[in-house]
Amino acid sequence: MLLHSVQNLGNIKRIKLLYFEAYHGQSEGDSAHSAISTAIERVGDLLVPSQLIPVFRLARRKNPYSVHTLQHSDFQDYKTLANHLRIRSVREDDQGHDVVWLDMREVMVQKTDRDKLFFKTSHQQESYRSITLKRKWLSALDCNMPSKLYSKPPKISKEKYDDLMSLCKAPLPMVRVAEYVSFFESLPHSS
Structure with missing residues (x-):
């Protein structure tokens, strides 16, 4: 996803991701999650x-959150792209050292190095290690990939659908408003 984005989005020259070690630190996402959880509790x-x-928008009084709604057609299939690039099959970096994907703490891709993935396994590490992808795999970045992940809305399981229907049609239904009942009835589901 990063390699595709840096190569195909016009003005982006570099993308860098920093990963927290588990249970070390706090991210800005923690604050947003907390504000939204509190707002949901207040609403009922x-x-x-x-x-x-x-x-979501009103969870924060100053600088309200911006919410972008997504449709099923907005999701792209980056898993297939990753399989074509064979990134997950790489076991050694350019220096011959083992690559342990779960140990990565920083990943960077650059427009100028379209066949390289740079990474660090420690936040104190000075220089990046690199992985060079084989040229024959890079053609996946040039074609119209990634494709749409869903051509139609994904279906929920029959069990989940039946459970939702029980909320709408029980002797004392939790969902009573006709508009909401019709929303749940219209959900695509497995038979």
Whole structure:
């Protein structure tokens, strides 16, 4: 995903990802998650996903969060792209050292080095190690990949659908408003 993005998005020259070690530190996502959780608790019952959007926006009084809704067609299939690039099959870096993917603490890709992935296994590490991808694999970056992940909305399991229907059609239904019941009834599901 990073290699594809840095090569195909016009003004981006470099993408760098920093990974926290488990249970060490706090990210800005923790603060957002906390603010949204608190806002949801204050609101009470939320019955359909569309009710979450204003709650997310108003979870923070100053500088409200910007919410971008996504459709099934907005998701791309980066897993297939990764398989074509064979990134996960790489076991050694350019210096011949073992690559342990779970030990990476920083990953960087650059537009100028389209066949390289740079990484560090420690936040104190001075220089990057690199992995050079084979040229025959790089053609995947040039074609129209990644493709759309879903051509139609994904289906939920029959069990999940039945459980949702029980919330709508029980003797004392939790979901009573006809508009919300029709939303749940219209969800694509397995038979």
